[in-house]
Amino acid sequence: KLVLGPVSVFLLLVVCLFGAADALYKQWIPDTNYENKTNWDTGSVPCGNNIVQFSAQRKVSVYVETVHSVQEMRLPVDGEFILPSGGGFTVSNGGDPGCGGGVTAQFKDAESLQWFDPALWQAAASLDDLEKGRFLFSVHEESVPCQYDNVLFRAGSSFCVDTTSNQPSVPVQSVSVLGKKFSSSSEFTHYLGSHSGRLQFHGTSSLSVGASGCSDASGCDCGNSANHNRICGTVTCAPMSCKKPLYPTGHCCDVCGAIVTVQYSSGFNLESYRNRLQHLFLGLPSYQSIQLGMSKVLKSQYFLGVIPHAAAAEIQIVLLDGESGAVTEALALDILKDVQAQGSNLGITGAEFQASSGATIVGLPLLVEEIRDFTDHGFENPIFNKPTMMPEVPGIYGSEAANSISLMPSGVHFVNPAYDENETSIDFTA
Numbered sequence: 001k002l003v004l005g006p007v008s009v010f011l012l013l014v015v016c017l018f019g020a021a022d023a024l025y026k027q028w029i030p031d032t033n034y035e036n037k038t039n040w041d042t043g044s045v046p047c048g049n050n051i052v053q054f055s056a057q058r059k060v061s062v063y064v065e066t067v068h069s070v071q072e073m074r075l076p077v078d079g080e081f082i083l084p085s086g087g088g089f090t091v092s093n094g095g096d097p098g099c100g101g102g103v104t105a106q107f108k109d110a111e112s113l114q115w116f117d118p119a120l121w122q123a124a125a126s127l128d129d130l131e132k133g134r135f136l137f138s139v140h141e142e143s144v145p146c147q148y149d150n151v152l153f154r155a156g157s158s159f160c161v162d163t164t165s166n167q168p169s170v171p172v173q174s175v176s177v178l179g180k181k182f183s184s185s186s187e188f189t190h191y192l193g194s195h196s197g198r199l200q201f202h203g204t205s206s207l208s209v210g211a212s213g214c215s216d217a218s219g220c221d222c223g224n225s226a227n228h229n230r231i232c233g234t235v236t237c238a239p240m241s242c243k244k245p246l247y248p249t250g251h252c253c254d255v256c257g258a259i260v261t262v263q264y265s266s267g268f269n270l271e272s273y274r275n276r277l278q279h280l281f282l283g284l285p286s287y288q289s290i291q292l293g294m295s296k297v298l299k300s301q302y303f304l305g306v307i308p309h310a311a312a313a314e315i316q317i318v319l320l321d322g323e324s325g326a327v328t329e330a331l332a333l334d335i336l337k338d339v340q341a342q343g344s345n346l347g348i349t350g351a352e353f354q355a356s357s358g359a360t361i362v363g364l365p366l367l368v369e370e371i372r373d374f375t376d377h378g379f380e381n382p383i384f385n386k387p388t389m390m391p392e393v394p395g396i397y398g399s400e401a402a403n404s405i406s407l408m409p410s411g412v413h414f415v416n417p418a419y420d421e422n423e424t425s426i427d428f429t430a
Contacts, residue, residue, distance in 0.1 A: 023173060023213050025130050026145040027122045031157040032110050034064040034081075039108050046070055046105040048096025054079060054107045061199040062107070063158040064088065071102060080199060082158055082178070110160040111202065115170065116227050117234040118143030125271070137291035139250035139318060140231050146222035147171045148214040155179035158196075164203035166227050171211045185210040218347075219270035219296035219315070222250070242325050242356035248318045249297040255318070256325040256356040258332040261299070262315040262339070267347030270296065270315065276346070277317070277335065287331050293318040325356035336361065 037044050046052045048069035054060060054076045061080050064087040071092050081087075113120060118140045124130035130152070145151045151172050153159050156179075163170050174183040177200070182188035188209045191197045201207055214220035224231065228250075237253035245254035262268075274294050281287050298311040317335070319328035332353040339351045354360050 023148045023150065024136065024146070025124050025127060025152060026149045027124075027130055027152045027154065028159060028161065029120050029122060030110065030113055031154065031159050032060055032062050033157050034062050034068065035066065039110075041106040041108060042103060044105075047099035048092035049099035049102040051102065051104040052107070053104055055109060058109055058111060059199050059202075060107065060110065060160060061158040061196055063156065065156065069096060078199070080195060082196070084156070111162065113161055114230075114234060115161050115163045115203070115207075116144050116165065116224075116231045118231060119234065121145065123149075125274070137293045137318075137320070139248050139293055139295065139316075140235055140252040141224040141228060141250035142222045142293070142295055144224055144227075144231060145170075145172050146224060147211050148173055148220055148223075150174045150176070152176045153178075153200075159200055161201060162203040163201055163205050163207050165205035166230060167205060169206050169208045171208050171223070173209065173211050173213060175207065175209050182209050217269040217271075218264055218266075218313075221296065221298070225250070228252075240356075244356050244358045246354055246356055248293075249299070249316055250295065251318070255320055257318065257320040258325060258328040258353055258355040260317040260319065260332050260335050260351060260353040262317065262348055263350040264315060265347045265349050268315075269347070270294065273315075273346060273348075280338065281331060281334060287327065289321055290328055290331055291318075291320045291322075293320075329353075329355040329357055329359060333361075 032039060035045055040046065042050075046068065049071055051072040051074070052070045053074040054062075056074075056076055058076050059078045060076060061082065063082045063084075065084065066086060067088045067090060069090045069092040073089070118138075121143055122130070123136045123138055123143065124134060125136060129135070149172055151174065153176065155176075158178075174181055175188060176182070177191070182191060185208060188207075192201055192207070232252035235252040240254050240256050242256035245256060246259050247254050248259055277292060277294070282290060282292060294315065294317050296313055297316045299314050300308050301310040301312055302308055319331055321327040332355060336351055336353060339346070339348050343349070343351070352361060
């Protein structure tokens with residue numbers, strides 16, 4: 001008989017509600033299914049009057065769900081058809097009246113699809129969310145599976161992915177293929193050595209499973225920073241039209257929106273806070289169009305604004321609305337207001353935000369109504385508004401200098417950009 005005390009019951013509830021901290025489900029989007037019309041150069045699935053052709057020198061694993069009629073089929077040197085019950089082929093004499101004129105349909109090459117392409121993944125907090133299409137937005141580095149994530153290739157499908165990395169291996173917590181979940185390193189290594197495994201996974205780096213889950217409730221490092229350039233090499237950035245585009249940590253492009261940075265203590269839980277913001281704000285009609293991405297990041301600290309001397313862990317919340325960023329700025333202010341009211345109960349010690357409108361708020365001592373009034377009626381500082389008056393020193397006029405206004409109980413402080421913000425400030429206290 002197992003008897004649980006109050007603390008044990010609480011911990012069990014936390015595990016049941018949130019699972020391993022910061023572990024998400026990432027699902028591969030493309031497939032090599034015969035029935036997927038996008039896999040054919042004709043834009044449609046071949047029918048009885050068609051000749052089906054696979055490139056002779058390409059390796060491919062094709063999932064065939066139903067029976068198909070073809071006039072002729074030209075196969076590759078190395079490949080396979082995965083035929084579940086009800087899947088197969090029949091040979092036609094070309095007399096299919098609903099097929100039109102006979103053409104040659106070429107199966108597209110899938111070997112070029114890369115593991116580190118963020119556009120080829122969908123992320124969700126749970127399997128239920130994944131099945132219902134409730135996907136999460138992330139910065140580009142975290143759109144690709146992180147070392148603590150569970151990776152899924154859809155049941156009833158096959159695929160081909162290049163796992164080449166800047167490191168010898170690509171670690172994840174688990175991989176699910178054809179409905180079977182692999183979380184044991186030895187078992188998955190055996191699958192990778194099978195004929196199907198060699199056709200589905202290729203590249204110079206090996207995929208490994210069995211990584212222990214993230215045990216830090218405040219979140220863990222994704223582990224993809226070593227492949228940042230590889231990830232960004234697959235991304236095309238659109239031009240931004242907002243006043244002050246922002247560059248989130250771990251992202252490949254400037255964005256129009258807002259970034260909220262949260263400082264936390266030992267009582268902070270990343271997943272519970274993500275759920276709080278989703279339920280408290282993103283369900284509101286005015287905020288339903290906003291994408292919210294949250295992760296733990298390491299923010300570089302600079303001595304005299306130039307010399308890096310440390311890196312501090314913070315929670316980065318990226319807010320995008322696909323437009324100028326005005327709606328995201330309103331949400332950022334609401335988040336700061338919530339932190340001001342409930343931060344001590346959530347394990348949050350401080351917060352700030354930057355907006356693509358140029359507004360920056362640091363600290364939480366004032367009411368949000370006062371913050372709005374201050375940002376709307378501030379005065380121009382020629383040092384900040386005319387950077388050509390000062391020499392171009394890294395970290396002064398870039399993103400590190402955006403935290404230029406500090407709201408404190410004693411008044412408003414303007415940071416002198418020529419000095420480290422922790423060393424010198426000019427006090428205009430009334």
